[in-house]
Amino acid sequence: MVLWKGRFSKELNHEVNAFNSSLSFDHRMYKQDIRGSLAHAKMLCKQSIIEEKDYEEIVEGLNAILKEIEEGTLLFDPEAEDIHMFVESELTKRYPVAGKKLHTGRSRNDQVALDLRLYAHDEILEIKKMLVNLIHTLTDLAEHNLDTIMPGYTHLQRAQPITFAHHLMAYASMFLRDIDRLEDVDKRLYVSPLGSGALATTTYPLDRLFVAEELGMYDIMYNSLDGVSDRDYAIELSSALATIMMHLSRFSEEVILWCSWEFKFIDLDDAYATGSSIMPQKKNPDIAELVRGKSARVIGDVNTLLTMMKGLPLAYNKDMQEDKEALFDAIDEVKLCLPVFTDMMATITVHKDKMRDAAARGFINATDCADYLTKKGMPFRDAYKITGELVRYCIEHGETLETLPLDVYTGYTDMFGEDVYQAISLETCLNNRAVVGGPSPKIEMENIHRINQKVSGY
Ligand code: ARG
Numbered sequence: 001m002v003l004w005k006g007r008f009s010k011e012l013n014h015e016v017n018a019f020n021s022s023l024s025f026d027h028r029m030y031k032q033d034i035r036g037s038l039a040h041a042k043m044l045c046k047q048s049i050i051e052e053k054d055y056e057e058i059v060e061g062l063n064a065i066l067k068e069i070e071e072g073t074l075l076f077d078p079e080a081e082d083i084h085m086f087v088e089s090e091l092t093k094r095y096p097v098a099g100k101k102l103h104t105g106r107s108r109n110d111q112v113a114l115d116l117r118l119y120a121h122d123e124i125l126e127i128k129k130m131l132v133n134l135i136h137t138l139t140d141l142a143e144h145n146l147d148t149i150m151p152g153y154t155h156l157q158r159a160q161p162i163t164f165a166h167h168l169m170a171y172a173s174m175f176l177r178d179i180d181r182l183e184d185v186d187k188r189l190y191v192s193p194l195g196s197g198a199l200a201t202t203t204y205p206l207d208r209l210f211v212a213e214e215l216g217m218y219d220i221m222y223n224s225l226d227g228v229s230d231r232d233y234a235i236e237l238s239s240a241l242a243t244i245m246m247h248l249s250r251f252s253e254e255v256i257l258w259c260s261w262e263f264k265f266i267d268l269d270d271a272y273a274t275g276s277s278i279m280p281q282k283k284n285p286d287i288a289e290l291v292r293g294k295s296a297r298v299i300g301d302v303n304t305l306l307t308m309m310k311g312l313p314l315a316y317n318k319d320m321q322e323d324k325e326a327l328f329d330a331i332d333e334v335k336l337c338l339p340v341f342t343d344m345m346a347t348i349t350v351h352k353d354k355m356r357d358a359a360a361r362g363f364i365n366a367t368d369c370a371d372y373l374t375k376k377g378m379p380f381r382d383a384y385k386i387t388g389e390l391v392r393y394c395i396e397h398g399e400t401l402e403t404l405p406l407d408v409y410t411g412y413t414d415m416f417g418e419d420v421y422q423a424i425s426l427e428t429c430l431n432n433r434a435v436v437g438g439p440s441p442k443i444e445m446e447n448i449h450r451i452n453q454k455v456s457g458y
Helices: 014-020 023-046 051-070 083-096 096-101 108-143 164-189 208-215 224-229 232-259 286-309 318-346 352-360 366-375 381-395 406-412 425-430 441-456
Strands: 148-155 156-165
Touching: 014 318, 023 051, 023 083, 023 108, 023 318, 023 381, 051 083, 051 096, 051 164, 083 096, 083 108, 083 406, 108 164, 108 366, 108 381, 148 164, 148 425, 156 164, 156 224, 156 352, 156 425, 164 232, 164 441, 208 366, 232 286, 232 318, 352 425, 366 381, 381 406
Parallel strands: none
Antiparallel strands: 148 156
């Protein structure tokens, strides 16, 4: 049933109707649409804009529609233009008088803006929980790997010793910021545009704050043109989601490297890897690769929204109907990736020996060797130069700094003593990095506690 056809003398062309309709993707907002309508109707009744009896029928009708959609007994009519029209016409079929009063003082323009905000808020809560689970998985894994020494890299070249825990906790910190970002977006997003009407409010004595309070929203929007035409929240949310995907993608890239024979720092559980149809030896990290691939889509979604909005005059334009698929896609992908990535990480096998082997080669204690001389009084630049020469000597003679005889050391400077071996042992290098934010096990444990405590507040 087309509810707006008074001005028109012809039925809408069938193809145009299909082209125009957003029901195929916005039907997922049915709960939010009904929640918004219930609050609106309650306010209309409180303000004596509709009668008590109409309000009761609206409540009864909308609750029944919600229940039937949920049970699968009420199917979405593909002819409907969108979820808002579908719910309203279904209500009007059941309660012809009351149903026709529901839209008093409201436009689909403020209605859709409200529904999408309600939907986004609900999804933010879900995604936050998923991030919390991922962080817990990482802090657990970190606790078991506080002294698992591995090389830290810059330029993907072995650089300085860290632990696997330190590497994992770097990602935990990123995901914690992602939660913060979602909460921040939510502050601006969870405000009510309802009452903005089509663009210029309405002449009815609406109580807009009452509706916002009824819905548990933080505030209302104070300019009606902005109320119906702002999609900043969709852009902000999608970019927060793209940032989550970017973090997951970087992490995936490392997982893929770590599983390779070249690294073999970890193995994936068989349940989280796939084989090849031709190469019997293969065990592929498909999940991590797909997560990395899907990040591209979500980054694309942010671009879709920005590009869709950038040329639109105020206020509502139909272009804005395109906001939903982009935002839904970003939300769906993040919700798909987070739990499977979390489970994959929870089931990895850590090859501590392989990490340690890699740490023992590559001269990652060279900085510590230079620091040793500096602490004995040599200016750092001189210490740096001597250590560089020692490294070259080791490479040429197939030695490491640990295996190099003391007389070779002292040939460069007599500041070297027997205690150099202790100073450059990987354990010393690690334990001495006890500055806040560093990888020493004691400092790491404090950080794990700090992050666990923060997360328990969510
Ligand atoms: N389906 C539309 C959307 O998603 C709802 C708003 C329609 N408003 C209008 N004036 N045609 O944006």
